[in-house]
Amino acid sequence: MTGRDGGADLRPIGNSPVVVLVRPQLADNIGACARAMANGGLFHLRLVAPRDGWPQEKAWRNSSGADRILDAATVHPTVADAVADLHHVFATCPRPRHIVKPVLTARGAVAELRQICARDLRAGLLFGPERAGLDNDDMAEADALVRFPLNPAFMSLNLAQAVMVMAYEWWTAADDTVPRRLMTNESQVATKGRLDNFLTHLVDQLDACGFLRNLPKRPGMVRNLRHLFQRGEVTEQELRTLHGVVTELAIGRRRRGRLETETEA
Known part of the structure; x- marks a missing residue:
């Protein structure tokens, strides 16, 4: 069952927790777990007494290319055997139990797991x-x-x-992706100078067409326009497009003016 073609080149990144699936029932689910592990940078999988035995071809078919994780998975008869070489073990528990143990959220557990692994100790996560x-x-x-x-x-x-x-929390705990960014593709965010140049162009044409003819209200209207465009990160490409729009509107206005003059003549 090893050495499948087309699988992702997944390799362990540092010291990460071992995922222990206890008595998993469906090979499809084992494959889906391997896929989730690969998403979050977890690479060590152990199976405790899988119901249908191991290996199972369906697991590989459902792993979306996380073949290496399944190839390297080990099978154990008991939980005690699966965790024997680990220093710390956390167990997921969906329902309250009459047990006296610390209870952590996923994020809190990962914070502790990160500290444990940073000390070169081995940790595991049990899933039932x-x-x-x-x-x-x-x-x-x-x-x-x-x-x-x-x-x-x-x-x-x-x-x-x-x-x-758990895989998501593990990955994001060390991830430096900024919470929010603007996708500008081939363009760049316009500088204040470029934006001011466009606003001058826009206001000039609005004056020329008479839109700002109410002089008492003109300063407020111009400020509102500036607030509108200063509110977000306008890109240079967007400004070029808007310049073209304003220019074409001005050309169209002048063309209509000439037609009206010719008609009157």
């Missing part, structure tokens, strides 16, 4: 079977529980979604 989740014996192997703060009226997640939440 699709139907019932982890039982009390499974969670006894964990240091802490992880619960996702979702809509309390509907907190149901499938296995791959649960893995995706």
Whole structure:
């Protein structure tokens, strides 16, 4: 089942947590989990007593190219065996249990996991079977529980979604993508000087056509126009387009004026 063609060239990035799927029931879901892991930079997968055995071709078909994760996955008879070489283990727990353990959100868990992995200690994340989740014996192997703060009226997640939440939090905790940016493609954000040049052009033509003929209101109208264009990051290409619009409107006005003059003559 190894060495498939077309899979992504996925390689571990630093020391990352091991994902442990406990008694997973469907190969499709194992593949979807591998896909979610690859999205978030998690590469180590362990399977505890998969219901239908391992390997299963459906897993690879449903992984969207996360073949290397599945190729390297290991199978273990018990949770204790799967986590024996780890230093810290967190277990996802969708429902309250009568257990005395720290309970973390996904984001809080990842903050601790980042610190653990930075110390060159090995950590793991337990995810339970699709139907019932982890039982009390499974969670006894964990240091802490992880619960996702979702809509309390509907907190149901499938296995791959649960893995995706943790993978996303793991990745974004170290990601430096700015929260918001303007996509300008081949253009650039216009400088204040270029924007002022356009506004001068626009106001000149608005004066010429009589739009600003109400002199008491003219200063306020001009300010409103300036506020409108200064509000966002107008690009140079957009300014060139607007210059062309204003120029064509002026040409059209002059053309109509000449036609009217010729008609009167």
